[in-house]
Amino acid sequence: MDWQPSASLETIRERARIYQKIRAFFAARDYLEVDTPILSIATNTDANIASIGASNLGQSLYLQTSPEFAMKRLLAADSGSIYQICHAFREGEQGIRHRPEFTLLEWYRPGFDYQQLMDEVEALIDCLSGQKNNFQRVRYCDLLVHQTGVDVTSIALPQLRTRCASLLPGTDTQALDFNQCLDLLIALVAAPAMQGYLFVYDYPLSQAALARASKSNPGVAERFELFHDGLELANGFSELTDAKIQRERFEADNRQREANALPRYPIDNFLLAALEYGLPECAGIALGLDRLLMVLLNLDSIDEVMTFSD
Amino acid sequence: MASYSTSEFRSGLKILIDGDPCTIIENEFVKPGKGQAFNRVKIRNLKTGRVLDKTFKSGETVEAADVVDISMQYLYSDGEFWHFMVPDTYEQHAADASAVGESHLWLKGQDMSEITLYNGSPIAVTPPNFVELEIIDTDPGLKGDTAQGGTKPATLETGAVVKLPLFLEIGEIVKVDTRSGEYMSRVKK
Numbered sequence: 480m481d482w483q484p485s486a487s488l489e490t491i492r493e494r495a496r497i498y499q500k501i502r503a504f505f506a507a508r509d510y511l512e513v514d515t516p517i518l519s520i521a522t523n524t525d526a527n528i529a530s531i532g533a534s535n536l537g538q539s540l541y542l543q544t545s546p547e548f549a550m551k552r553l554l555a556a557d558s559g560s561i562y563q564i565c566h567a568f569r570e571g572e573q574g575i576r577h578r579p580e581f582t583l584l585e586w587y588r589p590g591f592d593y594q595q596l597m598d599e600v601e602a603l604i605d606c607l608s609g610q611k612n613n614f615q616r617v618r619y620c621d622l623l624v625h626q627t628g629v630d631v632t633s634i635a636l637p638q639l640r641t642r643c644a645s646l647l648p649g650t651d652t653q654a655l656d657f658n659q660c661l662d663l664l665i666a667l668v669a670a671p672a673m674q675g676y677l678f679v680y681d682y683p684l685s686q687a688a689l690a691r692a693s694k695s696n697p698g699v700a701e702r703f704e705l706f707h708d709g710l711e712l713a714n715g716f717s718e719l720t721d722a723k724i725q726r727e728r729f730e731a732d733n734r735q736r737e738a739n740a741l742p743r744y745p746i747d748n749f750l751l752a753a754l755e756y757g758l759p760e761c762a763g764i765a766l767g768l769d770r771l772l773m774v775l776l777n778l779d780s781i782d783e784v785m786t787f788s789d
Numbered sequence: 790m791a792s793y794s795t796s797e798f799r800s801g802l803k804i805l806i807d808g809d810p811c812t813i814i815e816n817e818f819v820k821p822g823k824g825q826a827f828n829r830v831k832i833r834n835l836k837t838g839r840v841l842d843k844t845f846k847s848g849e850t851v852e853a854a855d856v857v858d859i860s861m862q863y864l865y866s867d868g869e870f871w872h873f874m875v876p877d878t879y880e881q882h883a884a885d886a887s888a889v890g891e892s893h894l895w896l897k898g899q900d901m902s903e904i905t906l907y908n909g910s911p912i913a914v915t916p917p918n919f920v921e922l923e924i925i926d927t928d929p930g931l932k933g934d935t936a937q938g939g940t941k942p943a944t945l946e947t948g949a950v951v952k953l954p955l956f957l958e959i960g961e962i963v964k965v966d967t968r969s970g971e972y973m974s975r976v977k978k
Binding site: 525527528571572574575576577647648649650651654655658659661662663665666668686688697704710714765767 | 796819820822823824825826827829841842843844845846847848849957963974
């Protein structure tokens, strides 16, 4: 039996040092470290994220895909700025950059918007890497035009499919909807061409997830992602605080799930009640800690930073 | 018909693509955190040998190809077919020229080869990586020239023509790498 750790002891020690630095960074900025349950009776309805189920005394439960809902309930309860280091679980995600169980650093800051949060991400990564890094920022639609020639604001689905097929021969693009075509272009054309740290921001509203719509720029959501050499590291928002819109998005997710022949998931009514009570305007982000370790330690496979990957 | 989900993809898996049997060489799971997951795979068409890239939506299923590789002993050629036998069962298979391809240059009676069967019929023949063959024609050897560079063409017993060092003579046995067609060493009888 190969019982040994999949990460080297030096990597395991480096993870511990990084955690200490993260805690010092957030303590200095008046963040409260919190701990929320991993098991929940409701889960993330996103059609592209599958939850891993569990059960207790006959009751169906889910392992969290991120601590987002519980942390927003804390924010509504006036916690102030909070962060958490925790494990998250997503069924079927396995590969050189994916594990079904992985580590997230997630934090929320009342009063911030997504642009201010990007500044804070830069400060954190500079702190953890012990050097000043170069960060670029590009709007989602500009990135797509530049890398793929696709203008996401005007292209129709048939033309988008044709463009995908010519950029990625061997893909049955007729089976892809509009957002799936965009995901294909980002993941397989744009990301492989990225160099260094790059924020992609102002995602199309159809990919808003839990971000609020931009007030100044119709058609986009105040959402960003951070990449390093094309490796996706983090996803952040100016958070959606409107309970009614949040419920509509959950229900739209479940309709999409049914259209994709996936099970409907129970909606988190605790979160909706907290939003109705009042979530402060805030920005929040989930950062994949295993992947950040891969970048900081210059390792190619996520298994090399997981303590065990059996 | 059996099928595989993308989650079962791994290198070496045999699948049907556009009606042709193919083998997966590489499989990469690619997924934006909040987006559609894809499997980016590199496959080899087992009939043509061509390598191509394919992208599948994760969760899709692909038909399995009934393909097996079996180690068989080469018996003889009748001019049209090359005949092989499974040693344990004495089961015989006849491979045609398109299945054998260039491999016929390395087939010597009794030697073992990998035969790829698709729906029970040979579609590819892979000779051993190294074979030992007798020289049947080459220019006379140059005595004493064992260290210098320089090569000469030689015909081996299977008809393969390879470049050999100058000192080798007709009747000697040489070891050849079948993947590159290069001479490796002289074999002492």
